[in-house]
Amino acid sequence: MIDATLELAAGGGFDAVQMRDVAAEAGVALGTVYRYFESKERLLLEANLEQVEALRLRLSERPPTGESAADRVVDVLRRATRTQTRRPEATAAMVRALGSARREESDAVARVSEAMTAIITGAMHEGDPSDRDRSVARVLSQVWLSSLIGWVGGVDGPEVVGDDLERAARMLIS
Amino acid sequence: MIDATLELAAGGGFDAVQMRDVAAEAGVALGTVYRYFESKERLLLEANLEQVEALRLRLSERPPTGESAADRVVDVLRRATRTQTRRPEATAAMVRALGSARREESDAVARVSEAMTAIITGAMHEGDPSDRDRSVARVLSQVWLSSLIGWVGGVDGPEVVGDDLERAARMLIS
DNA sequence: TGCTGAATGAGAACGTGTTCTCATTGCGGG
DNA sequence: CCCGCAATGAGAACACGTTCTCATTCAGCA
Numbered sequence: 315m316i317d318a319t320l321e322l323a324a325g326g327g328f329d330a331v332q333m334r335d336v337a338a339e340a341g342v343a344l345g346t347v348y349r350y351f352e353s354k355e356r357l358l359l360e361a362n363l364e365q366v367e368a369l370r371l372r373l374s375e376r377p378p379t380g381e382s383a384a385d386r387v388v389d390v391l392r393r394a395t396r397t398q399t400r401r402p403e404a405t406a407a408m409v410r411a412l413g414s415a416r417r418e419e420s421d422a423v424a425r426v427s428e429a430m431t432a433i434i435t436g437a438m439h440e441g442d443p444s445d446r447d448r449s450v451a452r453v454l455s456q457v458w459l460s461s462l463i464g465w466v467g468g469v470d471g472p473e474v475v476g477d478d479l480e481r482a483a484r485m486l487i488s
Numbered sequence: 489m490i491d492a493t494l495e496l497a498a499g500g501g502f503d504a505v506q507m508r509d510v511a512a513e514a515g516v517a518l519g520t521v522y523r524y525f526e527s528k529e530r531l532l533l534e535a536n537l538e539q540v541e542a543l544r545l546r547l548s549e550r551p552p553t554g555e556s557a558a559d560r561v562v563d564v565l566r567r568a569t570r571t572q573t574r575r576p577e578a579t580a581a582m583v584r585a586l587g588s589a590r591r592e593e594s595d596a597v598a599r600v601s602e603a604m605t606a607i608i609t610g611a612m613h614e615g616d617p618s619d620r621d622r623s624v625a626r627v628l629s630q631v632w633l634s635s636l637i638g639w640v641g642g643v644d645g646p647e648v649v650g651d652d653l654e655r656a657a658r659m660l661i662s
Numbered sequence: 663t664g665c666t667g668a669a670t671g672a673g674a675a676c677g678t679g680t681t682c683t684c685a686t687t688g689c690g691g692g
Numbered sequence: 693c694c695c696g697c698a699a700t701g702a703g704a705a706c707a708c709g710t711t712c713t714c715a716t717t718c719a720g721c722a
Contacts, residue, residue, distance in 0.1 A: 333709060343671040345712085354709065413587020417642035424643045446659075453656045456634030457627055468591035469598045482627045485620075485660055507679060517701040519682090528679065 315340040315347055319361045323407035331358065331407055352418060358411035359422035365408070366429045369394055373433060383438040384487040390437040391458065391479040398462065399472040406466035413463050430455040438487070450486045457482045489514040489521055493535045497581035505532065505581055526592060532585035533596035539582070540603045543568055547607060557612040558661040564611040565632065565653040572636065573646040580640040587637050604629040612661070624660045631656045 318339035322331045333354060337344045351357040373390060380386040398405040415423045434451035435443035443451070461475040470478075492513035496505045507528060511518045525531040547564060554560040572579040589597045608625035609617035617625070635649040644652075 329708095332707095344673085344710090346670060348710070349669080410588050413637060414584050415587075415637075415641045420642035423638070423641050427638070427643070449655050449659065452652070453627070453631055453659070456652070456656075457630045459637070460630030460633045463587060463589075463633070464597070464601070467589045467597050468594035469601070478626065478630070481623050482630075485623065485627070503678095506677095518680090518703085520700060522680070523699075 316361045319357050324401055324404040327403040328407040328410045355411045355415050356419050358408050359419055362408035363426055366426055370433050378437045384484055386437045387483045388480045392476045395476045409462045409466045490535045493531050498575055498578040501577040502581040502584045529585045529589050530593050532582050533593055536582035537600055544607050552611045558658055560611045561657045562654045566650050569650045583636045583640045
């Protein structure tokens, strides 16, 4: 079902992910989709979580390059941004799910946000992050989300996301 | 229509703002609502814009207190946060509209975000903001949006919004 | 083999955002 | 006063997320 979701999302964004189509594409009944995912948002959030975890895996295999912590964080964020902007429709669908999540989906939203924060602290340096590291990473993940919302909403171009993140990272990590 | 929207939103959040009810409450036909607001999101975004402009007005009448730029910015952000968290349902409705806006509403999203950024640069000091000021304000408005999304989505408590903003402001403005 | 209960399939049904149709109203120009 | 026309009212109609119903399948078990 998640594969079907990603495929439909990549094709036409949020609106193209229609629950009936997800069910058909996955070869199950509509009720079965709702047995496992309580809403369309959750379905997209779980798909998003898979993507973020995949990113985390790729990063652990091929760690970020860069001399300073700031450089490494910028590298990670730009790589992530490039991955997202390469599949604009799929990203738009998942970001929209993030932005319109209800209370019932708060656990999924929290997992996505924690995964992103962990990716950023991981790029800073080896070992446990300090409190300040965690605060910085949290801010960056918030900037990340808002930038993506601006991009998928057509407010900014795709390059703005990376630039915003780089500026924020360099201001926060000295 | 915007008054009706705000009233309904204050009562029950995003889901309580039903276009038929907005029309009835405003004493117009459903088609008339759609003549002036192309979608439910736009209706809520225009309502949100009014709120943000009202905040800007209040701040110009009663400027933020504080010795340093950081203190003044924190004061503004905390006041704004208090205003929002006092009407949780209305805020939830408008934030959800912001988070799920489509391309057609990009102008409204941009206006909200610009208004917020202007409020923050205005709190820093008199006169024109520098490029760095603008970057800092942009980051803070992004943190503001993401924090509100986290709050209305039930991920964080209301106090987290203010704390996140204060931490971010103090890290960015020295 | 037959029984039981959970999972699933198939599809109807409902609510709400959105679109469409068409008659009515009201106003400015002849 | 009447015409033309844009705005509006009233409500049907449509699309899609969500819920519900009920029959069928199938694994585990006696």
